[in-house]
Amino acid sequence: MTKVLKIGGSILTDKTRDNAARRDEISRVAQEIAARPEDLVLVHGAGSFGHFPAKRYGLPLCFSPEGLRVTHASVARLNDLVVKALSRAGVDSLPVHPLSCILLSNGRIDSFALEPLKAMLKDGLMPVLHGDVAMDATRKAGIVSGDQLVTFLARALQAEVVAVGCDVDGVLLSGRPLSEITRVDLPAIECAIGESAGVDVTGGMRGKLQELLNLADTGIDSVIFNAARRGNIVCALRGESIGTRVWRPN
Ligand code: IP8
Numbered sequence: 071m072t073k074v075l076k077i078g079g080s081i082l083t084d085k086t087r088d089n090a091a092r093r094d095e096i097s098r099v100a101q102e103i104a105a106r107p108e109d110l111v112l113v114h115g116a117g118s119f120g121h122f123p124a125k126r127y128g129l130p131l132c133f134s135p136e137g138l139r140v141t142h143a144s145v146a147r148l149n150d151l152v153v154k155a156l157s158r159a160g161v162d163s164l165p166v167h168p169l170s171c172i173l174l175s176n177g178r179i180d181s182f183a184l185e186p187l188k189a190m191l192k193d194g195l196m197p198v199l200h201g202d203v204a205m206d207a208t209r210k211a212g213i214v215s216g217d218q219l220v221t222f223l224a225r226a227l228q229a230e231v232v233a234v235g236c237d238v239d240g241v242l243l244s245g246r247p248l249s250e251i252t253r254v255d256l257p258a259i260e261c262a263i264g265e266s267a268g269v270d271v272t273g274g275m276r277g278k279l280q281e282l283l284n285l286a287d288t289g290i291d292s293v294i295f296n297a298a299r300r301g302n303i304v305c306a307l308r309g310e311s312i313g314t315r316v317w318r319p320n
Contacts, residue, residue, distance in 0.1 A: 072191070073110045073231035073307060075103070076220045079117025079201070080237040081297050082148065088122040089144065091151055095298075100155035102303035107161045107196055110307070111187070111223055112152075115216045116201040119148040129203065130177070130212040138203045138211055142169050149200045156196065163196035168214050174206035179214060179222045188227075199223075217281040224290050232290060233306035234278060235297025240314030241279060250315040253283050282316040291317040 077099055084090035103112065116124075123144050124130070127137025149165050156163040171183040187197045201216040217234065224232045240247035243262055251259075256279070263275050275294075282292045295306050295313030305312050 071109055071231070072227045072229045073233070074113065074220050074224045074227070074229045075110060075231075075303070075307060076113040076216050076234045077115070077297050077303075078216070078234070078236040079115030079120065079148075081235060082114060082152065083117030083119060085118050085121065088118055090118050091148065093151070096151055096155045097158070098300070099297065099303065100152070100159040100161065102300070103156065103196075103307070104159040104161050105304050106307040109191060111191070111197050111199070111227065111229075112156075112163070113199045113216045113219045113223070114149070114152055114201075116145045117148065119144045120201055120213075124203070124213060130206075130209070133210045138169075141203050142167070145200050145202055149198060152200075153198050156198070161196055162194065163198045164190055166190075166197045166199045168199060168202040168219060169204055172202075172204045172214060174204050174209075174212050174214060176208050177206065177212045179218060180207060182222060182226070184226055191227075215277060215281075217278045220292075221281045221285040224285055224292070225288055229290065231307065231309045232282075232285065232292035233303075234282065234292060234294045235303060235306065236275070236278070236294060237296065237298045238275075239296045239299075240294050240312075241275065248314050249311075250317060251279065251283070252317060252319055253287070256283065279316065286316050286318040289318065291315060 082096050123141040127134045129137050153163050153165050173181045190197045204214045206212040293313050293315050
């Protein structure tokens with residue numbers, strides 16, 4: 071049973087400050103994941119390691135070779151902190167950098183070399199991906215968000231658990247989490263969905279919801295949950311419906 075878990079950059083970093091890792095949170099997340107690491111693909115957001123440099127260099131609208139290099143190096147550093155924390159927690163994991171295995175077309179994943187990732191899963195290694203810069207066949211280069219990676223991977227691997235952890239209790243409406251969302255609910259609530267705190271170049275909660283509704287359209291449910299609350303990651307990995315369930319009625 072393949073699981074895809076995303077941990078948002080707002081958990082692992084302080085999104086209001088450039089390059090600010092939350093090392094205690096990275097360790098706590100790694101320990102929670104270590105309680106249920108089987109058949110898991112981990113994706114993490116870029117947090118301040120990605121959104122600050124991307125904004126500084128005008129990505130994804132401007133083509134900047136230096137911006138691509140600096141932004142990738144920065145998110146790869148955060149990825150290294152996550153992989154090392156997992157190792158300390160007893161989980162064998164390996165970095166998978168989207169820049170090296172994905173090609174975008176018009177900002178969407180067009181091709182993804184999945185074989186190494188599948189081989190890792192087969193051999194009991196946890197692939198750890200992250201939001202990244204990527205080459206784009208139509209626009210030279212762009213940004214692939216962790217949320218887009220989650221939906222692509224969930225579909226490609228036919229994941230049975232898809233959980234997206236952020237720093238709030240789900241999709242909030244007037245400050246309260248909705249227990250579930252389907253596509254028909256979207257127009258009524260769209261303008262009330264909160265913006266993300268800090269710098270964000272990939273759409274915050276709205277972008278996340280759009281990705282997960284697209285996934286629900288293919289028959290794969292997901293949850294958006296608060297990964298800052300201790301114990302929630304384990305619940306999510308067990309497939310419990312915490313936070314907001316994003317689904318499609320039959
Ligand atoms: O934090 C963004 O990924 P996200 C990636 O998952 C970059 O939206 C490079 C800003």
